[in-house]
Amino acid sequence: MMLEIESLWLNFGGITALSDINFSIEEGKISSIIGPNGAGKTCLFNCITGIYKTRMGSIRFLGRELVGLKPYQISKLKIARTFQNVELFNKLTVLDNLLLGRHNSIKSSFLMSGIFWGKACSEETENRRRVEEVIDFLEMEKWSKHIVGNLPYGIQKRTELGRALSMNPKLLLIDEVSSGMNAEETEDMSRFILDIKEEMGITIILVEHDMRVIMDISDWIMVLDFGKKIADGPPEEVKKDPMVIRSYLGG
Ligand SMILES: Nc1ncnc2c1ncn2[C@@H]1O[C@H](COP(=O)(O)OP(=O)(O)OP(=O)(O)O)[C@@H](O)[C@H]1O
Numbered sequence: 001m002m003l004e005i006e007s008l009w010l011n012f013g014g015i016t017a018l019s020d021i022n023f024s025i026e027e028g029k030i031s032s033i034i035g036p037n038g039a040g041k042t043c044l045f046n047c048i049t050g051i052y053k054t055r056m057g058s059i060r061f062l063g064r065e066l067v068g069l070k071p072y073q074i075s076k077l078k079i080a081r082t083f084q085n086v087e088l089f090n091k092l093t094v095l096d097n098l099l100l101g102r103h104n105s106i107k108s109s110f111l112m113s114g115i116f117w118g119k120a121c122s123e124e125t126e127n128r129r130r131v132e133e134v135i136d137f138l139e140m141e142k143w144s145k146h147i148v149g150n151l152p153y154g155i156q157k158r159t160e161l162g163r164a165l166s167m168n169p170k171l172l173l174i175d176e177v178s179s180g181m182n183a184e185e186t187e188d189m190s191r192f193i194l195d196i197k198e199e200m201g202i203t204i205i206l207v208e209h210d211m212r213v214i215m216d217i218s219d220w221i222m223v224l225d226f227g228k229k230i231a232d233g234p235p236e237e238v239k240k241d242p243m244v245i246r247s248y249l250g251g
């Protein structure tokens with residue numbers, strides 16, 4: 001198991017956003033989290049990435065406790081995410097946004113780079129190499145020099161995914177990357193996500209509203225409702241679960 005979550009709780013004043021959540025994520029798989037609006041899906045991502053602090057529970061990544069770590073420490077462990085609301089530098093190019101995504105992998109400080117030119121230069125080369133690999137992988141060559149803010153929403157979403165991928169994560173959290181996309185863009189996105197798993201070998205946790213995408217590409221699904229886990233298992237099983245049908249799939 002790559003990620004193990006035990007008895008996780010999250011409260012905001014009187015609201016319980018996550019209530020005693022327990023699950024494990026298997027390495028090399030696509031695990032999906034579904035549930036109605038406000039179910040706690042993004043909160044869960046925010047707990048894993050250290051943006052929200054939980055007072056109770058444990059989140060272990062490759063055996064290491066994440067609770068108590070700062071977001072930058074967690075991203076150094078090679079956990080990357082996309083944001084539900086695209087969080088890019090709008091005035092910069094696609095390429096520069098992806099290079100900034102490598103920020104956490106840059107090891108030499110400015111002082112260090114002054115002393116050890118060689119190390120800084122080889123990091124810069126490695127950054128460029130990875131970013132170009134990601135741009136190629138996501139078929140974004142023709143947009144790489146474009147200013148992100150001027151690009152269609154679907155391409156901005158793809159850039160958001162590219163930014164996360166550029167840090168070469170072990171675990172990638174994807175939050176509603178296909179929302180606002182048309183059918184063709186959604187299909188492309190599903191294919192990219194499958195390829196990220198199969199070709200790059202990256203473990204994925206997917207939050208997604210499009211049930212076709214979910215049922216097509218997930219190895220495992222967990223269903224949240226009002227901050228509680230109401231079901232989990234392989235897609236065929238979850239699809240038939242009476243509680244899931246009642247509270248989420250509808251009728
Ligand atoms: N910073 C916050 N302060 C107070 N309440 C919050 C905060 N963040 C989330 N919540 C609440 O926690 C609950 C879960 O929110 P969350 O964003 O995780 O839902 P979600 O499952 O991602 O929904 P959606 O599908 O709409 O994105 C909601 O009731 C939300 O209002």
Ligand SMILES: [Mg+2]
Nearest residue numbers: 041042043084
């Ligand atoms: Mg959300």
